[in-house]
Amino acid sequence: QVQLVQSGAEVKRPGASVMVSCKASGHTFPNSDITWVRQATGQGLEWMGWMNPKSGNTGYAQKFQGRLSMTRSTYTATAYMELTSLTSEDAGIYYCATIVGGRNDFDHWGQGTPVTVSS
Amino acid sequence: QTVVTQEPSFSVSPGGTVTLTCGLSSDSVSTRHYPSWYQQTPGQAPRPLIYSTNSRSSGVPDRFSGSILWNKAVLSITGAQAEDECEYYCVLYMGSGVWVFGGGTKVTVL
Numbered sequence: 001q002v003q004l005v006q007s008g009a010e011v012k013r014p015g016a017s018v019m020v021s022c023k024a025s026g027h028t029f030p031n032s033d034i035t036w037v038r039q040a041t042g043q044g045l046e047w048m049g050w051m052n053p054k055s056g057n058t059g060y061a062q063k064f065q066g067r068l069s070m071t072r073s074t075y076t077a078t079a080y081m082e083l084t085s086l087t088s089e090d091a092g093i094y095y096c097a098t099i100v101g102g103r104n105d106f107d108h109w110g111q112g113t114p115v116t117v118s119s
Numbered sequence: 120q121t122v123v124t125q126e127p128s129f130s131v132s133p134g135g136t137v138t139l140t141c142g143l144s145s146d147s148v149s150t151r152h153y154p155s156w157y158q159q160t161p162g163q164a165p166r167p168l169i170y171s172t173n174s175r176s177s178g179v180p181d182r183f184s185g186s187i188l189w190n191k192a193v194l195s196i197t198g199a200q201a202e203d204e205c206e207y208y209c210v211l212y213m214g215s216g217v218w219v220f221g222g223g224t225k226v227t228v229l
Contacts, residue, residue: 035218037165044223045157045165045208050216059216095164104212105155105170112164 002026004096004110011116017084020113022096029077030054033099035106036070036081040092050099051079091117121145123211125221131199131228139224140191141209147190152211154192156185159223160205168207169194196226204228 007021022034036048049060051070058070067084079096094113097106122144131137141154148154154172157165167176169185172192182198192211196203209221 037220044206045159045210045220047210047218047220050218061217097165100170103155103171103174104153104218105167106157106165106210107167107170107176109164109166 002032002098002108004098004108006094006096006110006113009114009116011118012086014087014117014119016086016117017082018086018090018115019080019082020094020096020115022079022081022110024077024079024098027098029072030074033101034070034072034079035097035099037095037097037106038090038092039095039112040089043092048081048094053079086115086117088117091115121213121219123209123219123221125207125209125224127222128225128227131196131203131226133199133201133228135199136195136197137199137226139194139196139207139209139226140189141193141211141221142191143211148187148192148211150187152192152213154185154187155210156183156192156194157208157210158205159208165208199226199228201228 003025005023010018030053035050051058053072060068069082071080096110098108100107124142156169159165173185184195186193206223208223
């Protein structure tokens with residue numbers, strides 16, 4: 001049973017950075033690409049980017065280029081998402097999910113990590 | 120900028136059928152976009168419903184079905200139930216490792 005467990009809620013000041021972790025269990029971590037999706041407060045889902053845990057290759061939505069970074073630790077089967085230069089518009093819930101190769105859909109999701117940005 | 124369009128809201132009677140669409144602002148949706156659909160209730164993570172246009176995810180009731188009609192991806196709920204009242208999102212794969220979500224459709228069962 002694949003399970004993704006994310007880190008807890010974060011409160012950040014405007015201009016700060018946030019790092020959210022996503023620990024995988026129940027499958028061979030490097031074999032499934034990981035995607036990050038966010039949901040701004042009261043808004044819809046927004047795709048942020050993807051990472052191949054085996055190679056470390058990444059791809060980011062143009063909107064987040066320059067302030068988004070996805071990394072991983074294959075030793076602990078954990079993916080990380082870091083977003084810098086936070087503004088109030090970055091407040092919301094951040095989800096990680098696995099990507100099914102060849103199907104290009106997101107089949108297992110983390111529980112979500114709330115991020116608050118407030119001065 | 121690629122925009123994926125969904126109806127903001129839909130109402131359906133219990134036992135009725137509702138058809139939600141997922142379109143592209145400047146292209147036709149096809150199987151090469153690998154349309155997938157997700158259901159989200161308040162406070163919960165999205166739940167996968169449909170992948171690759173018309174395949175149901177594990178455990179999804181057969182009243183949910185997907186297809187491509189009128190150059191759009193379509194999610195149909197046949198025999199809607201009260202628990203189907205929530206938000207539905209489609210996502211399209213644009214190629215080159217880029218996905219785009221639609222804005223979501225809020226379905227009300229009444």
